[in-house]
Structure formats: structure tokens, C-alpha cells
Amino acid sequence: MQVMSHGQFADPAVEARFQETARTLRLPFVRVYGVLFMLVALAYTIANPMFVSHEDTAKLAIYFGCMLILAGTYIGATFWPGYVSRPGVDFAALLGIVFLLGHINLVLFDELIDLQEEMHAVGVMNRLSVSAFAAVALASRPRLFLLWLALDVVVFLSTVLAVQSHGAGLWYALLSYMSGAMIMIAINFAIDRSSRGAFALAEALEAERAKNEALVYNMLPHAAVERIRDGRVVADSYADASVIFIDMVGFTRLAQRVSPGHLVELLNNFFNHADRCAAEHGVEKVKTIGDAYLAIAGGNVVSGNSADAAIAFARAVLDGVGELQRIAGTDVGLRVGIHSGPVVGGVIGATRMAYDYWGETVNMAARLESTAPVNGIAISESTWLRTTDRAAFGPPHDEMLKGVGETCVYHAAPAAGVADLTAVSRVA
Missing domain, CATH: 3.30.70.1230 (Nucleotide cyclase, GGDEF domain)
Structure with missing residues (x-):
């Protein structure tokens, strides 16, 4: 088994190989998640004119348009050969999406609640959906995910504090947000640990297979080995x-x-x-x-x-x-x-x-x-x-x-x- 040190493989070459392998295997899930998120955003865009004023509909159209462009660019970036070695792409794209999501929620709540009710801190479009996205996309980079969550909290607070008093609504919203964030941290950690364990096992099996194959090829010609395998x-x-x-x-x-x-x-x-x-x-x-x-x-x-x-x-x-x-x-x-x-x-x-x-x-x-x-x-x-x-x-x-x-x-x-x-x- 590969030696672990501070949550990572002790050998930098093995760590780099793990990062590349893990991110490559997660690519299909990241793309599917991104497409689903875009479909949800489109559903909100279609529903908005039925419930929202013309002025806010135009404002939401700009926000959702930016979000769709950003999400589409992010999905497109996953097809770029250099994407696998650059987790910063996920970090920046998801942080931009969550920033736009916070402003969309403020506009939607202005339409859905009475002006006397201060409930801007409660999201209409669930922020945890983006957090779950980030937990998967940054699974092999737990420190980067924690930094992303910290910046997400900053974005969240900077968005709602300007319009939300420090009453019970804000505190309950913070408790709700933090409990969800803790779950996402646990998911991120679990994916990282299980991925590293599976990778270490696969590496050990591959090393053993390579040794056995080398022994076989030392005794038999390559062409003969292939024919024996085929019976x-x-x-x-x-x-x-x-x-x-x-x-x-x-x-x-x-x-x-x-x-x-x-x-x-x-x-x-x-x-x-x-x-x-x-x-x-x-x-x-x-x-x-x-x-x-x-x-x-x-x-x-x-x-x-x-x-x-x-x-x-x-x-x-x-x-x-x-x-x-x-x-x-x-x-x-x-x-x-x-x-x-x-x-x-x-x-x-x-x-x-x-x-x-x-x-x-x-x-x-x-x-x-x-x-x-x-x-x-x-x-x-x-x-x-x-x-x-x-x-x-x-x-x-x-x-x-x-x-x-x-x-x-x-x-x-x-x-x-x-x-x-x-x-x-x-x-x-």
C-alpha cells in the first residue's frame, strides 16, 4: 500500500498520479451535475415571468443568463486537456455561480415575501446544491474545498447582511447553512478517503500484476504469452x-x-x-x-x-x-x-x-x-x-x-x- 502523510500520499509522484486519475474518473459526474444545474436554472428562467414583476424579470434574466454562460463555460472547460491538472477551474467557476445565486435569491424573495418580513437570508434556490457540486468536484482537494466553503460563507454574509437584520431569521439561516456545510465537508472527506484507499489498492494490485507479468515474460516470449491467454x-x-x-x-x-x-x-x-x-x-x-x-x-x-x-x-x-x-x-x-x-x-x-x-x-x-x-x-x-x-x-x-x-x-x-x-x- 502507498504511504500516506498529512492526508496525502507521501510520494509526490504518486499524489500527482492519484489527482489525475481521480479527477479523470469524476469528469462524467461533474459534467452531468453541471448539465442538471443548467436545466434547473432554465426552469427558474421559464417560471419567473409568471410570478415576478417585469422589472425583476429583466434583472433575473441577466443573472440567470450570466449563470448559464458561466456554467456552460465550466462544462466546456472539462473537455480541455489541461482541466484535469487545474482544480482552480472548479474553484473559480463554482464560486462565481454561488455569487450569482445569492443575488438571484435576494430578488426572488423581494417578490415572494411581504416587505415587512425580513427573510432574505433563506434561499429560494438552494445554495447547498452548489456546495454539493463543489464537494464532488473538489473531492481530491479537501483543503481547496474548505477554502471554497469559507469564501462561500463570506459571499453569503456579504449578500444578506445588507438587507437582513440580526434577528432570529438570520441566526436560524446561519445554523441551517452551517449544518449543510458540515454535511458537505463530511461528503468531501468521505469521497477523498475512499478514492485514496481505492487508488492505493489499485496501485498495489497493478504493481503485483506488473511483477507477475515480468516474471511470465522472463520465462516466455510475449507472443507465446498472448496465445496462452487466448487458450x-x-x-x-x-x-x-x-x-x-x-x-x-x-x-x-x-x-x-x-x-x-x-x-x-x-x-x-x-x-x-x-x-x-x-x-x-x-x-x-x-x-x-x-x-x-x-x-x-x-x-x-x-x-x-x-x-x-x-x-x-x-x-x-x-x-x-x-x-x-x-x-x-x-x-x-x-x-x-x-x-x-x-x-x-x-x-x-x-x-x-x-x-x-x-x-x-x-x-x-x-x-x-x-x-x-x-x-x-x-x-x-x-x-x-x-x-x-x-x-x-x-x-x-x-x-x-x-x-x-x-x-x-x-x-x-x-x-x-x-x-x-x-x-x-x-x-x-
Whole structure:
């Protein structure tokens, strides 16, 4: 929940967002209230000639005309984009309306009561209708509403004191007015509190929803999430993708030499580094398998040339081997295998869902990784034919791959400046 301070949200940004949201949601009610008020004013204008003298009818027509123009302008202002951020528009318009209303009541009472009866303080056209209007329009600004009420009292007293003695009529009118004002304050406060509570709850729910959505999008591609929400099967075919398989050399031996905490730190740094490189080169992380990292170029993440993107990603990951060696405090190496071809991707199962890729291309990349030099890259002929950057790869040679047979493979030399790990390679 959002923290409150002195009746407002402690965070100014949250308070500003609440003000904008609350005023936007109240816009339809403010407009309807304004139209209803104009209709009431029109009804008085139609009825006046039947009961009021010609002289006062002309005077009332001016007052009601000004009121209708002011109310209409106020309603029109609510359609202005800057209205939501300017509560002063409500304040000024409603204060002007209540000022005109006070003068209208004086004229009407001059017509309805005997000249000997001093009852000007009692309104014919109810002032509380405008107060209720202000209580709603300024609900999220209780201090501004209290200031408006205070000025309304000043307008009320300045209007009636000139024509009303300080007798029982005035005091009863003041009691009536103040009791109504207290009710309007309570309404204004209740709307403000309930609005803030609802907004804080909505903000908390939205934050939780955003976190959950971020977790979902971290596990699944956006397009896959939309299809799952619609109840559709998520199955895709990619004709030209490049699969990258990266494995840590001598991990089993390393696990026997270092503490579990140290090992987890090393893996975490490796995977985080690979994630950053994947984001930089437009490569999609598929999953981690033990100490291995599986990624794909040309799958859900669009890339111009999947082979070029895959090789650039692999080189960026290998550039971080020096830092991994520093963290491990010992020689650490990586091997990379890349193969290009068709793959099938999709989401299976109903629990712990993940978007995965299958096919011979994935299997071949894993087999190629085992032939790569330590801190080097092994690519298939298929990838070599697709890439535009062949200079770093040596001449082709045949490798016997398990379950595949003899395969034409191209190797890239280990990254410059990385420690010689020939011994590690022999025991991996």
C-alpha cells in the first residue's frame, strides 16, 4: 500500500498520479451535475415571468443568463486537456455561480415575501446544491474545498447582511447553512478517503500484476504469452535459425575443489554475462542446463543473419572468460558449438511452463560444442555457409560426432589474452 502523510500520499509522484486519475474518473459526474444545474436554472428562467414583476424579470434574466454562460463555460472547460491538472477551474467557476445565486435569491424573495418580513437570508434556490457540486468536484482537494466553503460563507454574509437584520431569521439561516456545510465537508472527506484507499489498492494490485507479468515474460516470449491467454496451442516452426550451445570446461572437477557458494557465484556471473550478451546481440536465451547455456538466433527474437548474430554473441561471451577466471581464482574455460538449420519451438505442459526448442539443429549444436577448442568456437558447415564473417575460422576438418557420424566442422581459435587451458581440456 502507498504511504500516506498529512492526508496525502507521501510520494509526490504518486499524489500527482492519484489527482489525475481521480479527477479523470469524476469528469462524467461533474459534467452531468453541471448539465442538471443548467436545466434547473432554465426552469427558474421559464417560471419567473409568471410570478415576478417585469422589472425583476429583466434583472433575473441577466443573472440567470450570466449563470448559464458561466456554467456552460465550466462544462466546456472539462473537455480541455489541461482541466484535469487545474482544480482552480472548479474553484473559480463554482464560486462565481454561488455569487450569482445569492443575488438571484435576494430578488426572488423581494417578490415572494411581504416587505415587512425580513427573510432574505433563506434561499429560494438552494445554495447547498452548489456546495454539493463543489464537494464532488473538489473531492481530491479537501483543503481547496474548505477554502471554497469559507469564501462561500463570506459571499453569503456579504449578500444578506445588507438587507437582513440580526434577528432570529438570520441566526436560524446561519445554523441551517452551517449544518449543510458540515454535511458537505463530511461528503468531501468521505469521497477523498475512499478514492485514496481505492487508488492505493489499485496501485498495489497493478504493481503485483506488473511483477507477475515480468516474471511470465522472463520465462516466455510475449507472443507465446498472448496465445496462452487466448487458450491457443503455442507451436512454431523456424526454417533458418542458429542454435548456440555453451558449456563450461572442467565443471565437475571444479565443483569438487570450491565451496558450493563460490560455485553458485561463478555460475551466476557466467549466466548473467551471457544474458547481457544475448540482449546486446539480439539472441534469445532458451535455458540453462546445469553449467551449460542454450541460446538461439532467428527464433522468437528476429535477427537479420542468424549465423552472424550467433557468432557475434558467442565471441562476446568468450570475452568475459577472463573475469570468470578472476572470480573462480583458477583456470576456467568455455566451449561454444553453433549449428544452423530448422527448429521447432513451443510451450508444452500446464505447470512450470517454458518456451523450448527441439530438432536436430539443437542436438547438433550440443555435439559440436564438445569438439570446440577451450575458449573457442566450433561451427557446422551449415553455419559457415550462412555467415559473412569466415576469416576467423580455420580450414574445415571432419569430426566424429556421437549419433551423427563424420561431420565437417570449422573451428575458431581461443580468444586472445585468455590463459592457456590445454590441461583443463585434457581432463574435461
